[in-house]
Amino acid sequence: MPIEFRTASTFSDAAGLIAGDRTARLLSGGTLIMRDINEGRLTDGLILRLVDPAYRQINLSGRVELGAGVTMAAILKRRELAYLHAPAQAIGGPAVRNMASIGGNLFAESPYGDFTVALLALDAQVMVMQGFGAPRAVPLEEFLAGRARGGQGLVTAVQFAPPQNAADFRFRKVSRVRPKGLAVLSVAAHLPMSGGRVSGARVAFGAMAPVPMRAKAVERVLEGKALDAAAITAARAAAAEGIRPVTDAIASEWYRREVLPVHLARLLSGQD
Structure with missing residues (x-):
């Protein structure tokens, strides 16, 4: 079966499609998936593009919530997130940072995934949506341990408490x-x-x-x-x-x- 591309307008639509097709992969920034396609490692299955605005939102009221589609470049533009500028800056060059997303970095194989290392030190939780249910919070360490098994659902965001002192x-x-x-x-x-x-x-x-x-x-x-x-x-x-x-x-x-x-x-x- 050739690669099929589809667009989902909401989290629920995307989560439903992922639940119904274990080959489905979400196209976020594309820095991982498009490399696999271009190099012939990914030749079939469903590729989803999610256009829900919440996917790229940054919420800094109380706990920090970063939509899974937020890019490294977007992190670097926010002074309130200065403590995350170093790990965001560590992701490729400017062109890559304009595309590379937080959610995509969670799936990056070693020796990639530098931003995820920072999130792990911040005790982050991954918001995961399965089927048409509400997102649930999964500790990042638990999420990473189960990553190879797949089937975890749609990653919508990450959450964490900001450092009280950036230093x-x-x-x-x-x-x-x-x-x-x-x-x-x-x-x-x-x-x-x-x-x-x-x-x-x-x-x-x-x-x-x-x-x-x-x-x-x-x-x-x-x-x-x-x-x-x-x-x-x-x-x-x-x-x-x-x-x-x-x-x-x-x-x-x-x-x-x-x-x-x-x-x-x-x-x-x-x-x-």
Whole structure:
């Protein structure tokens, strides 16, 4: 069966079509799907274009809600989202950022998906709509764990609580070609402080597993500690726990393991 393109005017229409056809894929920015079509990896199935205006809305009242169709370029235009500018800037060049969407990035294979690493450190939830039901909130970590199985429904948006202090959120991407090369690794950390100590640490790695992952061992050693040299040393020692880095054309598994503690320490200490 050849590729079929259809347009859905509402979330309900798109979710219904996806529920009825497991081959259906949503065309958001197209930076992933069109590459697969052009390179011959995707040759049949249903491709949906969603034109519901809510798909590209940004809501900053209370919890942040970003429609799955919001582009990296749109993030960069909002001063209120300055803490997300670094991960948005890490996605390709200007032409790619004008098309690449938040929802699409959730499905990007390693070593892509840098923006998703940032969302994981922000404890984001993915709003998923199945059939004609209302969207439900799925923790991003759970969504990523089930991504390979498929059948999760239509991603409509992501939600998260913004950092109370923008300086508590940090992001670092390491690549061989700057500014738009593929990631050797990426690291994001949300480290709220209370009384001079970390309270509620969230740290995430990219290119250290098949999907972006929580660095739970690092979170444990940082929790309740002052972010000083001793805590950073402990975080370095814990960095490799649970990781499964890939070997690809960008870097070997060995190299990623070796440089991860170095760049984690630089991120935690505020070095450029």
